[in-house]
Amino acid sequence: MSQANPEHPPMDLSSCDKEPIRTPGSIQPHGFLLALSPTLEVLQASENLEQMIGADAARAIGQPLERVIGEQASLQLRPELDAAGIGQRPLYLCTLGIGPARHFDVLAHRYDGLLILEFEAVERASAADFRHLHRQVGDFLLKVSDSATAQAMCELAAQEIRRVTGFGRVMVYKFDEEGHGHVLAECRDDAYPSYLGQRFPASDIPRQARELYMLNRIRLIQDANYTPARLAPPVNPVTGTANDLSFAALRSVSPIHLQYMRNMGTLASMSVSLMVKGQLWGLISCHHATPCAVAFDKRTACEQLGQILAMCVESREDASELQFRLDVRRIMVSMLAGLTQSADFIDNLSSVFPALLQFARAGGAAILFDDRLLTYGDTPGEEAIRDLVGWLDLHCHGDVFHTDHLAALYPPAAAMCGNAAGLLAMPVSRIHKHYLLWFRPEVVRTVEWAGNPHQKDADGANAAPMAQLSPRTSFATWRETITGTSAPWHGGEIELASEFRTALLGIALERAEQMAELAEELGRANKELEAFSYSVSHDLRAPLRHIVGFSDLLLEPATSENLEKRQRFLRNIKDSARLAGKLVDDLLSFSQMGRAALRPTLVQMGDLVRSCIDKLTLDVGQRQVEWDIGPLPAMRADPTFVQLALYNLLSNALKFTSQKERAVITIRASDEGAEWVLSIADNGAGFNMDYVHKLFGVFQRLHRMEDFQGTGIGLANVRRIIERHGGRVWATGVQGEGATFYFSIPKELHI
Structure with a gap:
């Protein structure tokens, strides 16, 4: 296995998670770097300048660009520098011939106040040809669009990138929630070992390396045995700090990573970042057993293929996620219905x-x-x-x-x-x-790792926790059996469970409101029942006692001889029986008010009022009664119920003005925006406002029965009718001067 260059001292391989990989202070030597001022004066140069083009790096500092790369090359490069919109990502400018036999692709980007030019050595003398890029991207897009799964897409990407670059093995792997890489697809030469389906531990890629993968989407290492070319001077003259080479194509990489590559039997590698929804989803990782150059135009094609793959994966995952959530939501809706x-x-x-x-x-x-x-x-x-x-x-x-x-x-x-x-x-x-x-x-599941992730060296003699970072020396398949865990919970399941909880709380709240409303209705019914009990014990028993008492008197021998007394007793019996029957009828009517369904329609209130007045004609008799009726609207209501409410109110007004020489009863309506308000005013007996809260209760009277006959149910019926329409009732009065009764009905009924 190849080792690091002996000219460089050994490094501590246990701390690569702290290594400043963005500011290595050097570049890979298959090209050279010049950092320029806005006037194209050389401020920094890589130390391999002399090896590349025969110019001394130290003497180049402070020189104009043409003095370093030659007049002819400068004349060719300057128009490209002026025309290009150079940003922080490397941009291809041209291919230059510098000296008699060297040709370089020139890349440019701006960072930390410097114009950074990178000159990559190439075999061809002609400019990079990007014409093939459109065809490659178009063909790949057609193929990947027909793929059913993300894994199938990754397989296509691995095949295409291996064809473009010639690498011996191309893998596509996805990071799991813990950062471990799972190899989903692979395209390789038979001489290379397979890692398909295996996992690489998260410790293989330190935190700051992952951050750099997100920032710069492609990275090439042509030869893991290279000797880095340091920058001179070693710090950025503009910032006074080490150069940030995050976007430099030639940026030197961590010696720890180079050792990792050599341990893996890889001397050349290239990685393409796969970004999905702003996160590092995975990598396309390319390996070659010998040094391998990949020109900028081919790297650009690979970067474009990686972006297309990431977008297609995101689209497919979004579609799968949406379908999953729809299926779970459909189940949730059916549960809520039950x-x-x-x-x-x-x-x-x-x-x-x-x-x-x-x-x-x-x-x-x-x-x-x-x-x-x-x-x-x-x-x-x-x-x-x-x-x-x-x-x-x-x-x-x-x-x-x-x-x-x-x-x-x-x-x-x-x-x-x-x-x-x-x-x-x-x-x-x-x-x-x-x-x-x-x-x-x-x-219970078995995970295959590319080497034992819990050990530092190949023989396992120096075991270390996975969290300690160092280059592994063994990549042989290592199987781990995981027990004690279940299938993971899907994010959609967790979110919809929270939504389900909210729905359950809503149902519980609605049920609590129904119970509260039922309790309120029950309380009201209890009060009405108390009033009913009182009525049965007092109001209803009074006429019955009269009937019994006068019947007993009729049975006495003395009464049978007195015709006039007998007739008077019979009239009393008849009146008492009529009052008892009226009381029973009113109780039945009040009970029906709470059960009968409303059938709202458009009602002309003027017609209803006049119909009620016609029914009251017999009660008016010879009295002087003035009916003052204003304009009345048409409104949506149950005509039968509302007519009964109006009849009760008009009948009350007529009854409580019976002691007036001239009765005046006024009916008015007003538009209050969301509701109509009707009022019925009279100049009769009125009432004491201290007792207005009793006015609409069952069997509640504010006057003696001897003064004004009645069962005490009429106003309770009015309240029940109007409240069932969603309206309200109230009254004002002055004792001895009259009273005004009001009720409202909403313009939009919700019944």
Whole structure:
């Protein structure tokens, strides 16, 4: 195996995660570098300048560009420098002949106040030909678009890049959540060992190297045995610090990585970054057993192919992710529909247990609601679940808890890996111990590594943790069996579980509101029942006592001889019976108000008012009554019910003005934006506003029955009718001067 150049002292190979790879202070020697000022004066040069073009690097500093590369080359290069829009990424300018037999592709980019020119030695004398790039990219795009999976796309990319570059082995691998690389596709010469399906540990690529892969999407190492060419002077004259060569094509790489390559039997390599959604998804990694040059035009083609592959992978993954989420959401919607079937929330949940398992792709599920535990499928025992929930209640405070290795967080779970190696759990209440849990069983799997990731050297004599970074010396297949873990939870499952929790809370809140409304309605019904009991014990018994009393008097011998007294007793019996019947009829009417369905239609309120006045004609008799009716609107309401409400209000107005010589009853309407408001005012007995809260209660009277006859149900009926329309009722009055009753009906009914 080749070793590092003996001219360079050995390096500490255990600290490459701290190595300043962006500022190596040197370049790879298959080209040379010049850093120029805005006036094209040479400020820095690589030390291999003399080997490349016969010019001394130290003497080049401070010289104009043409004095260093020659007049002819400068005349050819200057127009390209003026015409090109040079940014921080290397741009191909031209191919120059410098000296009698050397030709160079010239790349330019600007960084840290310098114009950096890189001269890569090439065999051809002609300019780079990019005409083939369009055909290569177009053909690859057609092929990759027909691929069904990301793995098939990667296989096409590996084949195409090997064809363009001639590398002996091209791999495409994807990084997992822990940073390990998994080889998805490979195209190789038979002489090269295969790594297909194997994994490379995350420690093979240090953190700062990954960051650089994201910044600069392509990197070439032509010969791992190269001797770096240092920059002179060693610091950037503009910034006074080491040159940042992040975007330089010739940037020298870490000696640790070079040793890694030699350990792997690779002397030339190229990598292309695959960026998906702004993250390093994976790499296209090219290897060759001997030094291998790849010109800039071919590297550009590979970089374009990598970008196309990344975009296609992103598109395919987005489509798969969307389809997965749609499938899970469809299950969730069907579950939510089943959760409203009955009043018992837990029974509803247990009725959708099969869908719950399908929703989370789980082996078992459990619901704990206070002391009530329901399970379905393959779950741990009841005591184990209750202990687990107790631990969750103490240690997990988010909306959703998930893990595919429960025993690592909760040691007692080691005894239940068979059905609960993985857990997805969510609290349904922040106050009570209400939990919904999904369990996944253990999945025993074998992972193939390209070499033992836990060892530093080939014979395993010096074992080290994976986190310690150093170049490995063995890449032989090493198998690791992983136990105690379940299939991982998908991000979509976790997000939709959180959404499901929100929906459950919404259902629970709606149920609580219904219960509160029911409690309020029950409270009102109790009050009405109390009033009804009082009425039965007082109002209804009074006429019945009269009937019994006068009947007893009629049976007495003395009464039978007095015709006038007998007739008076019979009239009293008749009046009492009529009052009792009226009371029963009104009770029946009030009961029906709460049950009958409303049938709203467009109602002309003027016509309803006049119809009610016509019915009251007999009650008016010879009295002087002035009906003052203003313009009344048409509104949507149930005509039968609203007519009954109007009749009760007009009848009351007529009754409570009976002691006035001239009664004035005024009916008005006003538009209050979202609702119509009708008022009925009279100049009658009025009432004391201190007792207005009793006015619309069942059997509530603010006047003596001896003064104004009535059962005390009419206004309660009015309130029930109007509230069922979504409106409200209220009244104002002055005792002895009159009263005004109001009711509103919304313009948009929600019934």
